[in-house]
Amino acid sequence: MAQNSGKSKTKKAPSAKRRLRVGLGLMLALLLVVGGKLFLVQGLDVGGMAEAGINKRLRPVELPAERGQILDSNGTVLASSVIRYEISVDQRVNTNTPEFVRYNPETKDYDEISREQGIKDLAAALGVDVEALTQSVTGEKPYVLLAKDVKPDLEDIITKLSIPGVVSKATSKRVYPNGSVAGGVIGFLKDGTTGQAGIEQTQDEALRGTPGKRLFEIGADGLRIPVATDELTPAVDGKDVKLTLNTDLQYFAQQAIQTHVEKYGAQWGSIVVMDAKTGNIIVMADTNAPDPNNPGGVAAQDRGVRSVTAAYEPGSVEKTLVAAALIEEGKSNPLETFTIPPQLVKDGEVFGDAFDHGTEKRTLAGILGWSMNTGTVMAGSRLSKQERYDWLRKFGIGEAPQIGLPSEAKGILAPPDQWDNRQQYTVLFGQGVSQSTLQTVRAYQSIANDGVMLQPRLIDSYISPDGTEEKAAAKDPRQVISKETAKKVRDILESNVTEGQIKEAAIDGYRVGAKTGTSEAPREDGLPGFDGFTTSMVGMAPMENPRFIVEVVVQRPKGGVRGSSNGGVFGAVMGQVLRSYNVPPSTGTPARFPQFAK
Numbered sequence: 001m002a003q004n005s006g007k008s009k010t011k012k013a014p015s016a017k018r019r020l021r022v023g024l025g026l027m028l029a030l031l032l033v034v035g036g037k038l039f040l041v042q043g044l045d046v047g048g049m050a051e052a053g054i055n056k057r058l059r060p061v062e063l064p065a066e067r068g069q070i071l072d073s074n075g076t077v078l079a080s081s082v083i084r085y086e087i088s089v090d091q092r093v094n095t096n097t098p099e100f101v102r103y104n105p106e107t108k109d110y111d112e113i114s115r116e117q118g119i120k121d122l123a124a125a126l127g128v129d130v131e132a133l134t135q136s137v138t139g140e141k142p143y144v145l146l147a148k149d150v151k152p153d154l155e156d157i158i159t160k161l162s163i164p165g166v167v168s169k170a171t172s173k174r175v176y177p178n179g180s181v182a183g184g185v186i187g188f189l190k191d192g193t194t195g196q197a198g199i200e201q202t203q204d205e206a207l208r209g210t211p212g213k214r215l216f217e218i219g220a221d222g223l224r225i226p227v228a229t230d231e232l233t234p235a236v237d238g239k240d241v242k243l244t245l246n247t248d249l250q251y252f253a254q255q256a257i258q259t260h261v262e263k264y265g266a267q268w269g270s271i272v273v274m275d276a277k278t279g280n281i282i283v284m285a286d287t288n289a290p291d292p293n294n295p296g297g298v299a300a301q302d303r304g305v306r307s308v309t310a311a312y313e314p315g316s317v318e319k320t321l322v323a324a325a326l327i328e329e330g331k332s333n334p335l336e337t338f339t340i341p342p343q344l345v346k347d348g349e350v351f352g353d354a355f356d357h358g359t360e361k362r363t364l365a366g367i368l369g370w371s372m373n374t375g376t377v378m379a380g381s382r383l384s385k386q387e388r389y390d391w392l393r394k395f396g397i398g399e400a401p402q403i404g405l406p407s408e409a410k411g412i413l414a415p416p417d418q419w420d421n422r423q424q425y426t427v428l429f430g431q432g433v434s435q436s437t438l439q440t441v442r443a444y445q446s447i448a449n450d451g452v453m454l455q456p457r458l459i460d461s462y463i464s465p466d467g468t469e470e471k472a473a474a475k476d477p478r479q480v481i482s483k484e485t486a487k488k489v490r491d492i493l494e495s496n497v498t499e500g501q502i503k504e505a506a507i508d509g510y511r512v513g514a515k516t517g518t519s520e521a522p523r524e525d526g527l528p529g530f531d532g533f534t535t536s537m538v539g540m541a542p543m544e545n546p547r548f549i550v551e552v553v554v555q556r557p558k559g560g561v562r563g564s565s566n567g568g569v570f571g572a573v574m575g576q577v578l579r580s581y582n583v584p585p586s587t588g589t590p591a592r593f594p595q596f597a598k
Contacts (some may be wrong), residue, residue, distance in 0.1 A: 063170065063211060063212035063213060063232075063233075063234070063235045064083075064170050064171065064172050064211050064235060065208065065209030065210055065211050065212070065235040065236055065237050065238055066081055066083070066172065066209065066235070066237040066238065067081040067172055067174065067207050067208055067209065067237075067238045068206065068207040068208075068209065068237065068238035068239045068240040068241060068463075069081075069240045069241075070186055070199055070200070070207075070240070070241050070243065071240055071241070071242045071243065071463075072182075072242075072243055072245045072246060072247045072250075073242070073243065073244050073245060073246055073280070073282075073460060074246065074247070075242075076178075076247045077177055078176065078177075078178055078181075078182060078186050078243070078245075078247070079174060079175070079176050079186050079199075079200065079292065080174075080175055080177070081172045081173065081174050081175070082172070082173050082175060083152055083170055083171075083172060083173075084148070084149045084150060084151065084152075084170075084171050084172070084173045085148075085150040085151075085152070085154075085155040085168045085169060085170055085171065086145060086147070086148045086150070086168065086169045086171055087126070087145075087146045087147040087148075087150055087155070087158055087166065087167075087168050088143055088144060088145050088146055088166075088167055088168075088169065089136065089137045089143075089144050089146055089165045089166045089167075090141075090142050090143065090165040090167070091137060091138060091139040091140055091141045091142070091144055091165065092139075092140055092141075092142060092165070093164050093165030094115070094137045094138070094163070094164050094165035094166065095137070095138050095139060095140070095165075097115060097164035097165070098114065098115050099112055099113065099114055099115065100112075100113055100115070100118065100162065100163070100164050101113065101162070102118075102160075102161065102162045103160075103162065113162075115164075118161065118163040118164075119133055119134050119137060119163075121161050121163070122137075122146075122158065122161055122163055122166065125154065125157050125158050125161065126146065126147050126158075133146070137165070137166070146166070148171075149173065150168070155168050171192070172192065172193070173192065174188075174189050174192060174200075174292075175293070176188075176291070176292040176293050178247060178251075179291045179293065180254070180289040180290060180291040181247060181250055181251045181254065181289075182243075182245055182247070182250045182284070182289070183198075183289040183290040183291055183292050183295075184197070184198060184284075184286050184289050184290055184302075184303060184304055184305045184306075185198050185199060185243070185245065185284050185305055185405070185458070186198050186199055186200060186292055187199055187200035187201050187292065187406075188200055188290070188292040188293075188295045193208075195207070196295075197295070197303055197304065197406065198292075198304075198305070198405060198406070199241060199243070199404065199405070199458075199459070200292075201406050202404050202405060202406055203241050203404065203459070206238060206239045206241060206462055207238040207239065207241060208238050209235065209236050209237045209238030209239075210235065210236040211235050212232070212233045212234045212235030212236070213232075213233045236465070237465045238465075239462045239463060239464055239465070240462070240463040241459060241462060241463075242459075242460045242461045242462070242463060242469075243458055243459060243460060244275075244280035244281050244282065244457050244458055244459070244460045245281065245282065245283065245284070245458070246282050246283065246580070248580065249273065249282055249283050249573075249576065249577060249580055250283050250284070250285060252573070252576050253271045253273065253283045253285035253573050254285040254286070254287075254289055256271070256285075256569050256572055256573055257269040257270065257271050257285050257286075257287055257552065257569060258287050258288075259569075260552075260554065260566070260568075260569040261287045261554060261557075264554065264557035264558055264559065264561060264565070265557065265558035265559075266554045266555055266556055266557040266558070267532075267555045267556040268286070268287050268288070268302075268306060268554075268555045269286075269287045269552070269553060269554045269555065270284075270285060270286050270287070270306045270307045270310075270437055270552075270553050271283055271284075271285040271307075271550065271551065271552050271553075271569075271573055272284055272285075272307045272437050272438055272441045272549075272550070272551050273548060273549070273550050273573065273577055274441050274442075274445055274456065274548065274549045275547065275548060276445050276448035276449050276540065276546050276547055276548060276549055277449060277547060278454065278457065279445065279454030279455050279456050279457045279474070280457050280460070281403065281438075281456055281457065281458045282548070282577065283573070283577075284305055284307045284308075284438075284458070286302070286305060286306050286307065287302075288302040289302070290302060290303045304406070304407060305405055306437070307436060307437040307438050307553075308400075308401065308403065308405050308407075308408045308409060308436050308437075308438050309405075309406075309407045309408065309409055309436070310409065310436060310437070310555075311409040311410075311411040311412065311434040311435055311436050312434055312435075312436075312519065312521065312534045312553075312555070313430055313431050313432070313433065313434055313519035313520065313521075313534065314430040314433070314434075314435055314440055314517050314519060314534075314536065315429070315430040315431065315516075315517030315518045315519035315534065315535075315536065316371045316373075316376075316429055316430055316515065316516060316517045316518065317430060317440055317444075317515050317516070317517035317536055317538050317551075318392075318427070318428070318429060318430030318433070318517070319367075319368050319371065319376050319428070319429055319430070319515070320368065320444070320447070320489060320492070320493065320515050321391065321392065321395050321397075321443055322376060322379070322380045322383075322388075322391075322428050322429075323364060323368055323379075323489055323492060324391075324395075324447060324481050324485060324486075324489045325383060325387070325388075325391035326364070326379055326380070326382060326383065327481075327485045327488055327489065328481045328482060328485045329382075329383065329387070331382040331383065332364050332379055332382065333364065333488070334363065334364050334365045334488050334491060334492050334495075334593050335363050335364070335365065335593065335594070336363065336364050336379075337361050337362070337363060337597040338361070338362055338363075338364070338367065338375050338378055338379060339359065339360075339361050340357075340359065340360050340361075340362055340367070340372065340374050340375045340378065341359050341374065342356070342357060342358055342359065343374065344373075344374040344377055344378060346377060346381065346425055347421055347425075348421065349421060349422045349425060351373050351374050351377050351425065352373065352374065353370075353371075353372050353373055353374055354371065354373075354518070354562070355370075360596065361596060361597035362375055362595065362596060362597065363593060363594055363595060363596070363597060364379060364492070365491075365492045365495050365499075365500075365593035365594070365595060366500070366593075366594065366595030366596055367379065368492050368493075368496060368500070368515065369492075369495055369496045369499055369500025369501060369502075369593075369595045370500060370501055370595065371501065371515075371516060373429045376428050376429045377425045377428055377429070380425070380428035381425070381428075385416040385419065385424050386416055388416065388424070388427060388428065389413070389415065389416045389427075392413055392427065392433065393413065394480050395442075395443040395446065395453075395480060396439055396442045396443055396453065397411060397413050397433065397435050397439060397443070398410055398411055398412070398413035398435075399439075401436075401438050401439060401442055401455075401456045402455075402475075403438070403456050403457065403458040403459070404458055404459045404472075405458065408436070409435075409436045409439075411433070411434045411435035411436060411439060412433065412434040413427075413433050413434075413435075414432075414433075419432070430517060430519060431519055431520075437536075437551055437553050438456060440536070440538055440551055441456070441538065441549050441551050442456050444538055444540060444549050444551075445549050446480045446481070446486070447481070447486050447489050447490060447493075447540075448486075448490070448540045448546035448549055449486075449546070450483040450486050450487075451479055451480055451481040451482055451483055451485060451486040452477050452478070452479055452480070453477065453478050453479075453480045454474075454477050455474035455475040455477075457472065457474055459472040460472060490513055490540070490543060490546065490591075491513075491591035491593060492513075492591075492593060493513030493514060493515060493539065493540070493543075494511060494512070494513040494543045494590055494591040495591050495592055495593035495595070496513065496514055496515060497512050497513060497514055497539075498590050498591065498592050499592050499593065499594070499595050500595060501516075501564065502514050502515070502516055502537070502564055502567065503567075504564050504567020504568065504570075504571070505537065505539050505567050505570055505571060506571070507541065507571050507574055507575050507578070508575075509585040509586065510541050510542045510574075510575075510578060510583075510585060510586045511541065511542050511543035511544060511586040511588070511590050512539055512540070512541045512542075512543065512571075512574070513539055513540050513541070513543050513546075513591075514537055514538065514539030514540075514570070515537070515538055515539065516535075516536065516537050516562065516564050516566070517534075517535070517536040517537070517538070518533055518534070518535050518536075518562045519533065519534050520532075520533060520534075521533055521534050521555060521556055531556075532555070532556035532557075533556065533557065533561070534553065534554070534555050534556070535553070535554050535557060535561055535562060535565060535566060536551060536552065536553045536554070536566065537551065537552050537564070537566040537567060537570045538550070538551035538552075539551075539570060539574065541574055541578060541583075541586075542578070542583060542585075542586040543586070543590070543591070544586055544587055544588045547578075547581070547583055548574065548577050548578065548581075548583075550570055550573055550574045550577065552566040552569050552570045552573070553566075554566060
């Protein structure tokens, strides 16, 4: 039998060196797994987890563009914007952050601040009670407004307090330093952002600019992470809009027409002043003008600009346009004689005048000087119906001026084939046709400017934030009547003052030409008939080289008033305008066309 060697075989325990190698191997394997996972997440980000995390922390803040200013012709600010802030809190963040850090500029390090101390600091900055503020910032509401209309210097103080959950939002506040002066022209904003009326409405796109954006990351405590994403897209501020108005003269005219309307118990009144050489509108004054800082302080119908929105029958101011057409067509001249009966009958229609008279021999100048409907129909009938219509159109009747204001009226000028038997004659003396005050002024501007009609201009230019100024576009001038015809018509207008019935329009030291108008005002309740008058006076000066046009319009004055009743306020405004622009006193001999035939 085999013999056993006597030595049994047993397994040898692993050495320490071998155990170390195994442990290191396992650790390396684990590190490879973790590193690979980190590479996938942070490097390749297959699942978009990193991007999702960043997006969760990103906070976009809109940076509002500063709204452009509205300026008058001299650079006087009529409307401007100031930056204000709203301070709000996310209660959830503030309530759940017992402590936070605040940068200390003195130590150039961060201090640890308790929530209670932060609330005390904020209360001191806002000037509110600590206990009341504590209640406002405590709770689970994501948004609570703490203060509004905060000025930039205070907002900077609050921001540096670094209080968790407390944020500021920039807003723009519109201010109108001149109150109701040109209030209807300027307009106002809706909800402090969007133009609601006047220039604020029509020029909203140019004024508002383009908002910017700031994008930054916040931590769990609601504070911005200083070294993380911070992207800035600057806002582009709006353009300034420079008007042709003269604020001082606008104020003077508004006071003058308000006093005049109250004197006669009228419904409303308006005044327009235009530079005949440029078409620039110097004044657009309305009674009961709104203050854009508080537009609700006046009735809704008073918030616009009646000089362009209200179309009415102009009355006898239209006779000047008829005289210009007759002279230009070679169908009459200022000194031609007409034998005028007490009443004129045309096609069965009877026409009379505002005063009683017998059969008289009048010049064409005398017909206008005494504002005779009979003589106007007699002379104007030499124009065919189509010619009457065409000439009114040439003078801009039926065409909105397009000066950049809302709801500009184009008036009513029906085609001649729609005129009834009487209307074909009444359009010659301003009835059966309607137009705005500015339309009348535009027509007279062409007469003052040697027959050349210019585009009425209210907006002078746009000024970019860098100071670049761009003139507003205007239609090309057009020759309506010849220079010679314009001079003859101006002599008729001056004779209206020197020899006719409009002596109230005279101004010491200056030669003036003018025409009055009186028409019936349709009933406001919409029923047939009339319940008052519209009176007007339009004129120009100085007549040797007319510079300015002024028209005064009054709606439904009480008593037996006529257009000549506006002579006092017309003279006051025209005189102030001439002096303000240093127009020298008149030279030459005034026109004195005879009113009666020799």
